Amino acid sequence: MTPKIRMAELTSEEARQHLTSDAVVLLPMGSLEDQGIHAPMGDYMAADLMALEIAKAARAQGVATFVAPVIPFGGKDYFDSSHGGISISHATLCGILDDMFGCLDRHGIRKLMIVNGHGGNVPAITEVALRWRQKAGLFVPSMYLWQVAYGELPGLIGADKAKASSGHGGDPLTSVGLHFYPDLLRADLVRPAPTGSTVKGLSISGFSSITFDGAKIQVPIEALEATETGAYGCDPTLCSAETGAVLVDRLAAIGAGLVVEHVARGLHD
Structure with missing residues (x-):
């Protein structure tokens, strides 16, 4: 071979x-x-x-x-x-x-x-x-x-940590990046994802949804409206090369x- x-x-x-x-x-x-x-x-x-x-x-x-x-x-x-x-x-x-x-x-x-x-x-x-x-x-x-990876993380790092670290801009990709190419990541810019984003007076609940009366409703929004840092629903500070x-x-x-x-x-x- x-x-x-x-x-x-x-x-x-x-x-x-x-x-x-x-x-x-x-x-x-x-x-x-x-x-x-x-x-x-x-x-x-x-x-x-x-x-x-x-x-x-x-x-x-x-x-x-x-x-x-x-x-x-x-x-x-x-x-x-x-x-x-x-x-x-x-x-x-x-x-x-x-x-x-x-x-x-x-x-x-x-x-x-x-x-x-x-x-x-x-x-x-x-x-x-x-x-x-x-x-x-x-x-x-x-x-x-x-x-x-989302399904595997709880068994690898524990359910509580996986829940807190997992999301866009967090685990799994940030930890995988720290393993593969750590020099390309900016440690000085890592911070928890922002919360409380709204659009048209409605609470954003995802990159394509809002919440109304307890229900998730799909709406035409863009990622920047959900988060100005690119991270959503997670804490990237918990990511690591070890993970x-x-x-x-x-x-x-x-x-x-x-x-x-x-x-x-x-x-x-």
Whole structure:
């Protein structure tokens, strides 16, 4: 097995030799948006590095696993208000995924898994994955990293701490960032998320909702209206590189297990 893991680093001859029907390819994707005033905007960097960790762990168990170039721009949503952020339309993101699936399928590379780091990507992933299952028998799972992480954090750091630290701009991404690229985070800007935001006289209860008479109602608001710091519903001061390390190990184990036990065996109709 070649020591190269990233597809971009393979020569064309190496690609012909190693990207066979037995190979597993991970497709990382994320976004470029406000992750909290203390954190780098490109959460796609964490998704890319997590895909690399999953591939290494799968290779250690004998599965030839490679990482495709990361899609850095996320699907357009309420974070479009992020200064300097770049997002793309649902149609464009679907088109990119469609083309990626098509290119790999043409060459018999059908053992695929998406490693996703942005909630705004989920609708496009769902649409394209279902379409390719229906038309080509492809069955492509998607591991939404931070959704999985929210479920794992209570068991890793305790329920009370996880509840306080978890949220946009906090755990899991801030701790993962402190583990992967601590020099890119600004410790001097870390602070608890603001509270009490309102819009049109109504209390904001999320990035796309308000609360009225005890009920959560969806409304067309933007992230900056919910929080001026990019953090919401959490205390980023509780995040740490130690939490990031154990979380990365756990996510890598889950991802590699899925690759080895299922994706590598060919999840096709």
